[in-house]
Amino acid sequence: MPQIIKGLNIPVNRVEGDLEIRVDVTDHRIDDAWSSGTMFRGFESMMEGRGALDGLVITPRICGICSLTHLSAAVKALDTIVGVTPPDNAIRLRNIALMAEIIQSDMRQTILMYMADFTNTQAYQSHPLFKEAMDRYQMLKGTSVLDVIRKTKRLIEVIAIIGGQWPHTSFMVPGGVTSIPDTPKLMQCHVIIDQFRNWYESRVLGCTIERWQAVTSLKELDNWLDESPKHQNSEVGFFLRFARKAGLDTLGTGTDTFISFGNFPFPQNTDVVPLNQSNGDACPEKGHNRLLTTPGFAKGIISQNLDAARITEDVSASWFDQKECALHPFDGNTKPYASGNTGEKYSWVKAPRYDGLPAETGPLAEMIMDKNPLFHDLVRQKGATALIRQLARITRPAMLLPAMGIWLNEVIAHRAEPFYTSVKTIPDGQGAGMLQAARGALGHWVKIKNRKISHYQIITPTAWNGSPRDEGMNRGPWEEALKGVVLKDLENPVEAGHVIRSFDPCMVCAVHTLKKDGGTGKRFHTGWTF
Amino acid sequence: MDHDRAGLLVYDRLSTKKLPEHTELIEGGVSGLNLLCFLENAATVVFVDTVSGFTDPGGVVVLTQHQIETASHPLHYGHDAGVAYLLAMMPQVCEMPLPRNIFLVGLEGQCSKKTINSAATLALSIIESKIQKGLVKAQVD
Numbered sequence: 001m002p003q004i005i006k007g008l009n010i011p012v013n014r015v016e017g018d019l020e021i022r023v024d025v026t027d028h029r030i031d032d033a034w035s036s037g038t039m040f041r042g043f044e045s046m047m048e049g050r051g052a053l054d055g056l057v058i059t060p061r062i063c064g065i066c067s068l069t070h071l072s073a074a075v076k077a078l079d080t081i082v083g084v085t086p087p088d089n090a091i092r093l094r095n096i097a098l099m100a101e102i103i104q105s106d107m108r109q110t111i112l113m114y115m116a117d118f119t120n121t122q123a124y125q126s127h128p129l130f131k132e133a134m135d136r137y138q139m140l141k142g143t144s145v146l147d148v149i150r151k152t153k154r155l156i157e158v159i160a161i162i163g164g165q166w167p168h169t170s171f172m173v174p175g176g177v178t179s180i181p182d183t184p185k186l187m188q189c190h191v192i193i194d195q196f197r198n199w200y201e202s203r204v205l206g207c208t209i210e211r212w213q214a215v216t217s218l219k220e221l222d223n224w225l226d227e228s229p230k231h232q233n234s235e236v237g238f239f240l241r242f243a244r245k246a247g248l249d250t251l252g253t254g255t256d257t258f259i260s261f262g263n264f265p266f267p268q269n270t271d272v273v274p275l276n277q278s279n280g281d282a283c284p285e286k287g288h289n290r291l292l293t294t295p296g297f298a299k300g301i302i303s304q305n306l307d308a309a310r311i312t313e314d315v316s317a318s319w320f321d322q323k324e325c326a327l328h329p330f331d332g333n334t335k336p337y338a339s340g341n342t343g344e345k346y347s348w349v350k351a352p353r354y355d356g357l358p359a360e361t362g363p364l365a366e367m368i369m370d371k372n373p374l375f376h377d378l379v380r381q382k383g384a385t386a387l388i389r390q391l392a393r394i395t396r397p398a399m400l401l402p403a404m405g406i407w408l409n410e411v412i413a414h415r416a417e418p419f420y421t422s423v424k425t426i427p428d429g430q431g432a433g434m435l436q437a438a439r440g441a442l443g444h445w446v447k448i449k450n451r452k453i454s455h456y457q458i459i460t461p462t463a464w465n466g467s468p469r470d471e472g473m474n475r476g477p478w479e480e481a482l483k484g485v486v487l488k489d490l491e492n493p494v495e496a497g498h499v500i501r502s503f504d505p506c507m508v509c510a511v512h513t514l515k516k517d518g519g520t521g522k523r524f525h526t527g528w529t530f
Numbered sequence: 531m532d533h534d535r536a537g538l539l540v541y542d543r544l545s546t547k548k549l550p551e552h553t554e555l556i557e558g559g560v561s562g563l564n565l566l567c568f569l570e571n572a573a574t575v576v577f578v579d580t581v582s583g584f585t586d587p588g589g590v591v592v593l594t595q596h597q598i599e600t601a602s603h604p605l606h607y608g609h610d611a612g613v614a615y616l617l618a619m620m621p622q623v624c625e626m627p628l629p630r631n632i633f634l635v636g637l638e639g640q641c642s643k644k645t646i647n648s649a650a651t652l653a654l655s656i657i658e659s660k661i662q663k664g665l666v667k668a669q670v671d
Contacts, residue, residue, distance in 0.1 A: 064560030108563070112607035140618055149623045153566050160567075167561040 002027050008490065019466065019505055021496065023482060028490065033475070033482035035466045037349035040319070044334040047456035052078070052426035052448050055456065056170050059444065062458070063506060065108075066437050067168065068101040068159060073433035073444040073458075075172040080431030081448055082174050087418040088267030090176030092407040095264045095292075096189070097162045097171075099404045103196075103397045104152040105438035106363070107204070109504050110394045111137065111148040111235065117501065118242055123494040129242045136238065144235060147203065155196050158189045176420035186412050193408060197401050206234025209398045216373035218381050236394055243387045252386030252499035254481035255474075259359035259464065260369045261306065261443065262295030263436035264403065270410060272403045275370040292403055293436055296369040297354050301376045303369050308432060311443070313459065314351040317344060317468035325471045326353065329445040329457035330430060351467035351476060352459045360384065360477040361440025361464045362503060363392035370399075386481075386502035393504065426451065437461055439504045465503040478503050536637045536646065540578045543650040553657055563607070565616060570624050574631040574660040576653050577613050580638070587639025590648045592656065595632040631660055 005025040018039040024032045043062055047055060055074040060067035072094060079086065086094070118124060118133040127133070136144040161181050163169030171178045181189070197209070205212050207230065215224045224231055231237045243249065266272065276294040295306040314326040321337035351358070364384060367375035378388045430447040440461030447455035467476030478500055487493040541557050549555060558565050558577070569575060584591045593601070595617060602614045613634060620628060635653045637645055
């Protein structure tokens with residue numbers, strides 16, 4: 001007789017204090033899953049009625065890890081409303097700072113959060129690489145843990161130099177940036193980025209970025225792994241060896257739909273080329289219309305142009321009061337409404353949809369839109385598994401670091417040129433700031449009336465990935481990805497953790513409370529080790 | 531007055547006061563691990579943050595580095611990594627010299643104006659008492 005368990009709670013709160021996953025399990029196999037955001041934050045409501053520029057200061061506080069990304073989205077929305085294109089130097093400086101934030105996030109998430117699961121003694125003590133995993137990723141003292149904190153701590157100095165203030169910089173303003181660092185400071189950024197790139201190549205990839213970019217298929221990935229002990233012992237090599245043995249290449253396939261808003265607008269004059277070579281073909285002579293990473297929506301690896309008008313937020317299963325269940329973010333609102341015990345609503349996260357469909361976002365979505373040959377082949381052959389999703393994250397810096405270096409050189413060479421176009425006032429109007437954050441597609445939809453914010457809606461990457469059901473009862477991407485996952489030990493569901501963490505969830509980061517005898521989170525489940 | 535913004539309110543309060551020389555007031559906010567660089571090259575660091583389970587609601591406590599480290603078990607990094615995780619990593623990843631003194635002025639539960647004022651006054655008095663001994667950084671989360 002099959003063993004059926006309804007409503008098993010999977011505590012993933014080592015990652016997030018405000019995420020609950022509930023699953024139905026039959027004979028250790030997950031049949032269905034519900035993802036619930038358990039905290040209402042309401043930044044959108046907080047913004048209404050405030051001054052037009054207040055989003056630049058308040059929205060970066062949404063997240064401690066990707067605060068600069070929120071600043072970027074907020075300023076982009078205002079740039080659109082004003083109708084201003086920032087000067088080349090402003091675009092370059094904004095891009096460099098944002099890249100630093102994304103790269104540090106990718107590295108910390110991979111080593112400190114994702115690989116940490118490889119030290120789960122209950123699950124992996126008999127894995128042949130367990131001892132090495134402990135040496136590398138053991139909490140507070142693993143060699144890779146200490147290394148990545150040291151290196152990313154230094155990389156963040158680039159943001160401090162460009163922003164002129166740290167933490168909580170607001171150096172991006174409508175029309176550009178508030179200042180440009182002097183040449184010695186820019187040279188200091190150069191040294192930091194060069195040193196980081198050297199570390200990334202030697203320790204994370206085990207090869208040069210150029211060698212890694214030459215890996216264009218699953219077969220070539222296998223050859224690369226066999227080619228050298230340096231490759232095998234790098235973080236990427238170790239990840240592949242451990243993860244394959246643990247079966248991460250067989251679980252976590254989601255909705256098979258992907259969305260990316262694209263990121264890193266080009267200055268008018270630049271030597272950087274888009275990652276997707278066809279990006280910008282329509283207007284090759286105008287640099288500012290191009291982006292480094294391509295916006296788009298894809299079913300499998302077949303992508304199409306992104307039409308922002310097709311984005312909606314569905315509240316059928318979310319605790320919000322809205323006249324229609326799905327509205328475009330320019331039309332929707334954020335009015336909390338706890339509906340009682342009907343069972344239909346189960347999350348404080350709305351359900352973003354593109355053309356009515358759920359869509360996964362993040363580094364893998366970027367690789368798909370950019371037509372990266374390796375990831376196209378991996379998805380074609382294996383599907384979008386937890387392994388492939390995480391591999392995209394750990395190797396994304398290889399796509400960003402070269403452009404980062406070029407743009408910095410261009411700022412140094414053209415330092416005397418403008419970094420700001422004067423913006424006297426923010427007129428009435430509406431604009432959207434859409435870009436790729438570390439975790440995926442982020443959008444701020446803003447309306448200004450009488451110099452005040454009359455409307456502010458934000459869709460975060462985790463809202464896409466961790467969305468609840470919609471009107472059509474379609475699951476969100478990681479709800480779907482959990483279906484079919486086999487939990488060997490129901491008391492230690494490490495497999496579910498691998499799947500959820502491959503999406504790099506970020507429900508909320510704002511409440512840090514030192515709690516006596518309990519850890520640092522208000523919902524910390526002590527003793528949980530996955 | 532909820533305690534989510536207690537640190538910010540204390541920061542605002544301290545911003546209006548004349549701080550002793552060589553004192554840097556930093557709004558730590560939600561920066562977590564990114565605050566590590568501020569622990570380098572300071573003789574004394576005073577954090578101000580909300581706490582839970584240390585005193586009666588509405589109260590203010592001062593915790594030493596040892597008390598912070600032994601009060602919780604910050605095993606893993608997370609988006610909610612706070613002061614305890616920061617201090618656990620500090621000796622291993624920060625450049626010397628490290629702070630000789632670290633304190634946390636903790637605000638418990640719902641905070642009144644009086645609590646905010648008390649926390650600001652306490653933070654300032656710690657700074658003043660240590661100022662003779664070297665640099666001070668006041669860190670407000």
